[in-house]
Amino acid sequence: MSLVRESGRLWIVGLGPGGPEWLTTQAQNALEQAQDIIGYAPYVARVPEREGQTRLASDNRVEADRAVEALQRAASGRKVAVVSSGDPGVFAMAAAVFEAIEAGDPKWRDLDVEVAPGISAMQAAAARIGAPLGHDFCAISLSDNLKPWELIAKRLEYAARGDFVIALYNPASRARPSRIHEAFSILRAHQAPRTPVIFARAVGRGDESIVISQLSDADPSIVDMSTLVIVGSSGTRLVTRGAAPPWVYTSRGAS
Amino acid sequence: MSLVRESGRLWIVGLGPGGPEWLTTQAQNALEQAQDIIGYAPYVARVPEREGQTRLASDNRVEADRAVEALQRAASGRKVAVVSSGDPGVFAMAAAVFEAIEAGDPKWRDLDVEVAPGISAMQAAAARIGAPLGHDFCAISLSDNLKPWELIAKRLEYAARGDFVIALYNPASRARPSRIHEAFSILRAHQAPRTPVIFARAVGRGDESIVISQLSDADPSIVDMSTLVIVGSSGTRLVTRGAAPPWVYTSRGAS
Numbered sequence: 001m002s003l004v005r006e007s008g009r010l011w012i013v014g015l016g017p018g019g020p021e022w023l024t025t026q027a028q029n030a031l032e033q034a035q036d037i038i039g040y041a042p043y044v045a046r047v048p049e050r051e052g053q054t055r056l057a058s059d060n061r062v063e064a065d066r067a068v069e070a071l072q073r074a075a076s077g078r079k080v081a082v083v084s085s086g087d088p089g090v091f092a093m094a095a096a097v098f099e100a101i102e103a104g105d106p107k108w109r110d111l112d113v114e115v116a117p118g119i120s121a122m123q124a125a126a127a128r129i130g131a132p133l134g135h136d137f138c139a140i141s142l143s144d145n146l147k148p149w150e151l152i153a154k155r156l157e158y159a160a161r162g163d164f165v166i167a168l169y170n171p172a173s174r175a176r177p178s179r180i181h182e183a184f185s186i187l188r189a190h191q192a193p194r195t196p197v198i199f200a201r202a203v204g205r206g207d208e209s210i211v212i213s214q215l216s217d218a219d220p221s222i223v224d225m226s227t228l229v230i231v232g233s234s235g236t237r238l239v240t241r242g243a244a245p246p247w248v249y250t251s252r253g254a255s
Numbered sequence: 256m257s258l259v260r261e262s263g264r265l266w267i268v269g270l271g272p273g274g275p276e277w278l279t280t281q282a283q284n285a286l287e288q289a290q291d292i293i294g295y296a297p298y299v300a301r302v303p304e305r306e307g308q309t310r311l312a313s314d315n316r317v318e319a320d321r322a323v324e325a326l327q328r329a330a331s332g333r334k335v336a337v338v339s340s341g342d343p344g345v346f347a348m349a350a351a352v353f354e355a356i357e358a359g360d361p362k363w364r365d366l367d368v369e370v371a372p373g374i375s376a377m378q379a380a381a382a383r384i385g386a387p388l389g390h391d392f393c394a395i396s397l398s399d400n401l402k403p404w405e406l407i408a409k410r411l412e413y414a415a416r417g418d419f420v421i422a423l424y425n426p427a428s429r430a431r432p433s434r435i436h437e438a439f440s441i442l443r444a445h446q447a448p449r450t451p452v453i454f455a456r457a458v459g460r461g462d463e464s465i466v467i468s469q470l471s472d473a474d475p476s477i478v479d480m481s482t483l484v485i486v487g488s489s490g491t492r493l494v495t496r497g498a499a500p501p502w503v504y505t506s507r508g509a510s
């Protein structure tokens with residue numbers, strides 16, 4: 001044991017979905033202390049540059065490699081921040097890092113790891129238009145890269161039968177653009193035609209756009225990789241406001 | 256119309272679940288601009304005092320009255336912040352405010368209202384122990400003040416049958432302490448005995464405590480008003496770490 005042992009650290013940091021207004025103090029502190037910033041390139045680009053800090057930007061599809069890289073660096077004594085958009089604990093890098101710890105070098109289990117949660121995309125989208133997540137809700141990823149479509153379809157069905165508000169992450173699939181239509185077919189079989197539907201794109205960014213529709217005539221083909229979809233429950237209501245878009249909220253009581 | 260018309264504003268602000276480390280920049284800005292701070296007394300107490308700012312602390316059970324008070328003040332030209340612990344959009348004040356707007360003075364629909372989302376209790380609890388919300392999950396309030404227990408029981412059943420990770424808000428009921436036991440009975444009928452269960456109490460506060468258990472022998476009678484419960488899915492795993500508590504995460508793939 002050396003008297004001057006450098007001890008590595010790993011932060012898994014949520015940047016929130018868009019601009020800097022959703023960054024927490026914990027996340028800011030982690031980004032200031034980190035020697036290495038690791039993440040998907042557009043997220044790394046959102047971290048203010050600091051002299052002496054190494055920046056490792058990678059492609060979207062290499063979450064597992066990125067987790068291993070971060071763990072190796074922390075194990076070698078570096079102070080490392082893995083950054084995610086939104087909350088790293090919700091469909092993002094935190095699960096990938098703990099998966100890598102479980103499968104990897106047993107010494108990684110002794111690393112000093114801290115998760116800094118962030119505002120997730122569904123929360124930011126909800127805040128823009130009212131309080132659609134104000135009562136019982138589910139969050140489901142439509143990505144079938146790592147799980148079979150049958151499991152996704154089953155979850156959509158039970159979420160709809162349970163009359164939950166439903167937030168859909170990763171609604172767009174380049175390989176299978178029909179998935180979002182299949183998802184809406186399942187929801188339409190169980191939920192009322194007038195159920196409010198929100199397509200929230202690029203919330204917090206310069207090109208933010210939000211479309212409020214209803215289940216019967218919502219066109220899910222408008223989703224892209226930056227879109228988060230919220231489908232209401234029977235308790236979700238619109239509050240009209242003249243020319244302004246309506247507020248959308250989910251009642252706290254029985255629907 | 257007067258040239259010096261003061262225009263009121265209403266922010267609905269999330270303080271995050273505990274200490275100041277989870278406050279966002281948007282929330283901080285709102286608290287600094289507000290003339291009136293309105294909320295449940297322990298939450299108002301968490302806002303740093305500022306000269307000239309009025310503080311209206313009320314009881315937990317008067318959400319609707321508090322919403323009306325805030326709207327009246329904003330309509331009279333005041334700059335008002337309603338504060339919630341966690342995220343105001345998740346089982347908190349935002350739905351109460353929009354409900355009051357819908358039912359109240361039509362002029363309230365023209366008010367300048369902004370929701371500042373916050374880190375919700377489930378996100379903070381998850382971050383402390385790993386990434387249990389890393390894949391598809393539901394959030395369910397067990398409070399039957401405003402909805403019948405039958406609806407809660409139905410949602411618990413569908414959430415369990417859909418193999419979602421489940422976050423339980425308001426698990427403790429003074430009036431009906433048996434509710435949490437009934438909830439666990441429903442979950443035990445559908446989920447494996449070894450499913451991880453997390454009781455996270457007062458996360459971010461000085462008296463924070465987290466108990467990691469499994470469904471077969473978890474004792475739900477330890478919950479109180481400050482506890483958030485997370486029950487895993489079949490994809491939720493423990494990563495043991497010698498003497499330290501295990502990490503808990505939910506795999507991104509099929510369980």
